Amino acid sequence: MARAVIKAIFGPLVKHGHLVVYPPRGPALKFGVAGERPTVVVRIRDTFFLFHMMINIASALGEAYMDGRLIVEHGTIYDFLELLAMNYHHVPKMLPGKIRDFFAPVMRPLQQFNPLTRARKNVAHHYDLSRELYEQFLDQDMQYSCAYFRNRGDTLEMAQLQKKAHIAAKLMLEPGMRVLDIGCGWGGMAIYLAQTADIEVVGLTLSEEQLKVANQRAQKLGLSHRVKFYLRDYRQETGTYDRIVSVGMFEHVGTAYYPEFFDKINTLLTDDGAALIHSIGRMDGPGVTNAWLRKYIFPGGYSPALSEVLPVIEKRNLWATDIEILRLHYAETLRHWRMRFAARRAQIAKLYDERFCRMWEFYLAGCEVNFRYLSLMVFQIQLAKNIHTVPITRDYMFQEEVETVASLYKLPIAANRN
Secondary structure (H helix, E strand, C coil): CHHHHHHHHHHHHCCCCEEEEECCCCCCEEEECCCCCCEEEEEECCCHHHHHHHHCHHHHHHHHHHHCCEEEEECCHHHHHHHHHHCHHHCCCCHHHHHHHHHHHHHHHHHCCCCHHHHHHHHHHHHCCCHHHHHHHCCCCCCCCCCCCCCCCCCHHHHHHHHHHHHHHHHCCCCCCEEEEECCCCCHHHHHHHHHCCCEEEEEECCHHHHHHHHHHHHHCCCCCCEEEEECCHHHCCCCEEEEEEECCHHHCCHHHHHHHHHHHHHHEEEEEEEEEEEEEECCCCCCCCHHHHHHCCCCCCCCEHHHHHHHHHCCCCEEEEEEEECCHHHHHHHHHHHHHHHCHHHHHHHCCHHHHHHHHHHHHHHHHHHHHCCEEEEEEEEECCCCCCCCCCHHHHHHHHHHHHHHHCCCCCCCCC
16 A cells, blocks of 8 residues: 555656655665666655655655654755655645645635734744754854855855845945834844944844844944844834835735735835835745644744735835845755755754754755745845835946945955856
8 A cells, every 4th residue: 555655646746866765665666767866765664654745745744754754865855855846847636635725725814823922932933942053054144044146156154245235235224324124133134234334223023032142242243322122023113214124024924914014114114214125935826835834943934925915015105116036045045054054963963852953954955945946936125105215227226235245355346247
């Protein structure tokens, strides 16, 4: 029976690459083209995993890998997921999966139910993990969002710095401005903006661990008088700001709360203010969050399609003054994180345990594969209340960014292109 299920799942799926599967009992089954890369050998230790695969392949793979019921004997979990992603358009749709997909839109509002109390709990699940964990694989500034790779050989540190410069250029900062950073993380973006412009910055987070680290960093750099961080939901913020930036937080808002989010942006901005929203999105229309990712990594998280975001903006009397799609930048960012995580795996296992390490290996590999082969991307939307706030051409953005990067790295002004 197990062999028949394996054949039913992987037979129609694997047309490119070579997959060897050892079932719980009996000889190996082979799929795809022998000798064609990637070549991956996996061993399945129980039959339940196979029936779980028929219902939800992503959730089944993640849980089985975490629990040691799925072993990758040749290659890595990234190689295995890459092989599956390369063949994704061949994936067979089993009847249980069709039933699940039919009810997915109905379940989505419940999955994204995100009032204040639940928002704090969801954030704590992921971001209140130890600082030492994130220090193992992030860049020195602890940027936990998509970097910006101007050149193929960019280091992670360089690409993250370029991301901050890229966003700062779109904010058009001027001396004396007040800036709000919604979802400020460990404070890197807020601190960067205060260091490179004569402005005041307020950062908001729902993570107690991130708040502690951000305040420590600002104090150490002597910026506490110009950069202040608060444990506060965006819905609780008051006052007005010349600029608002939000990087990697919008994925945690929830579609039902988009009207409230953009209403708040409108309320908090001055009449000539501008905002920059940086978020993971999907290019293939509205969907649902992968069940495994939602359960183990980002409860309540959802990466929207632009078709779900722009109609809300249009009804809030806000101009979408610039929209940029970053396609493979997050795939490269995740590749750096994945390699760094692998290099420091022994230290991370001491912080947590083997199951945690396998969970995060699956998370980083699965997300990279999705950005590289499937439907995820990153979008940046620049918003303004006034039609005259943003210049009518994008030249200002490029000029400021190139000059900033050149000064940071003491490079010639001529930009190096791929």
